[in-house]
Amino acid sequence: AQSVTQLDSQVPVFEEAPVELRCNYSSSVSVYLFWYVQYPNQGLQLLLKYLSGSTLVKGINGFEAEFNKSQTSFHLRKPSVHISDTAEYFCAVSHPVNDYKLSFGAGTTVTVRA
Amino acid sequence: NAGVTQTPKFQVLKTGQSMTLQCAQDMNHNSMYWYRQDPGMGLRLIYYSASEGTTDKGEVPNGYNVSRLNKREFSLRLESAAPSQTSVYFCASSEPPGLRTDTQYFGPGTRLTVL
Numbered sequence: 001a002q003s004v005t006q007l008d009s010q011v012p013v014f015e016e017a018p019v020e021l022r023c024n025y026s027s028s029v030s031v032y033l034f035w036y037v038q039y040p041n042q043g044l045q046l047l048l049k050y051l052s053g054s055t056l057v058k059g060i061n062g063f064e065a066e067f068n069k070s071q072t073s074f075h076l077r078k079p080s081v082h083i084s085d086t087a088e089y090f091c092a093v094s095h096p097v098n099d100y101k102l103s104f105g106a107g108t109t110v111t112v113r114a
Numbered sequence: 115n116a117g118v119t120q121t122p123k124f125q126v127l128k129t130g131q132s133m134t135l136q137c138a139q140d141m142n143h144n145s146m147y148w149y150r151q152d153p154g155m156g157l158r159l160i161y162y163s164a165s166e167g168t169t170d171k172g173e174v175p176n177g178y179n180v181s182r183l184n185k186r187e188f189s190l191r192l193e194s195a196a197p198s199q200t201s202v203y204f205c206a207s208s209e210p211p212g213l214r215t216d217t218q219y220f221g222p223g224t225r226l227t228v229l
Contacts, residue, residue: 009154034217043118043204043220044157090156101147101172102218104156 003027004091006105013081014113021076021108023091033074034092034102035065044090050074061085086112116140118221120205126227127195135190135224137205145208146188147172147218148180150201157204163188195228202226 007022025031032051036044048059055067065076074091091105121136139146144165149157149172159172161180169180177199179191188207192199202225206218 004156036220041222043222044206044218045220046217049217101159101162102157104158106154106156 004093004103004105006089006091006108008108009106010109010111012111012113015083016080018077018079019081019085019110021089021091021110023074023076023105025072025074025091025093027072027093027095029095029097030069031093031095032100033065033067034094035059035063035074035076036090036092036104038088038090038107040087047076047089081110081112083112083114086110118205118207118219120203120221120224122224123222124225126229127192128229129196131195132191132193133195133226134192135203135205135226136187137189137221138187139205139207139219140186141207141209141219142185143207143209143219144185146182147206147208148178148188148190149204149206150174150199151204151223152201160190160203192226195226197228200226200228 003026005024013019034049035047038044048057050057050067058064063078088107088109090107092102094100118139147162148160151157158174163169163182166185181189202223204223205221208218
């Protein structure tokens with residue numbers, strides 16, 4: 001079974017500053033990795049995903065994430081945040097052993113201040 | 115193209131009442147899912163349907179039933195609501211088998227309060 005740990009529950013950040021959201025997973029097999037974003041009072045939408053290949057993955061809205069197999073991590077970064085990036089961010093994993101069902105982390109709330 | 119739609123958006127129930135949450139998708143996806151979202155716990159899978167005519171339990175199925183009415187629609191039923199079922203419920207769908215690593219698309223959610 002896979003599990004996902006998001007190391008920070010709340011991340012306050014000033015506008016135009018960089019942000020990093022940390023995600024670690026535990027699995028005995030290779031997994032597929034995802035970051036989803038949930039804006040206030042909305043459903044989730046995909047930011048980016050890692051399936052294979054290059055370990056640096058670029059997503060929408062200037063976000064990117066790096067897959068580190070040795071550290072079992074998939075941290076999300078953005079070099080300069082905007083007020084509109086205020087949202088909750090979820091890391092998730094899936095694997096064919098688990099019929100590709102997503103297992104989500106608890107989420108990280110990012111609050112961007114002017 | 116509306117994507118994934120859910121009804122109702124909000125609902126308040128009394129303990130013991132029943133209700134059905136509706137979900138429909140217009141993306142011709144084979145797989146559909148029901149999740150609940152609780153503070154500090156992320157999303158947890160209640161039930162899923164890999165294809166029309168099949169349903170399977172997820173992580174937290176107790177107290178719920180589902181029906182895959184057709185390829186487009188997947189409903190979630192609470193037969194006798196309990197306060198522990200107060201949550202935000204999300205429906206999602208994903209692309210056909212063969213592309214099993216694909217994105218799940220989420221509806222806007224239903225906020226349910228059980229008094």
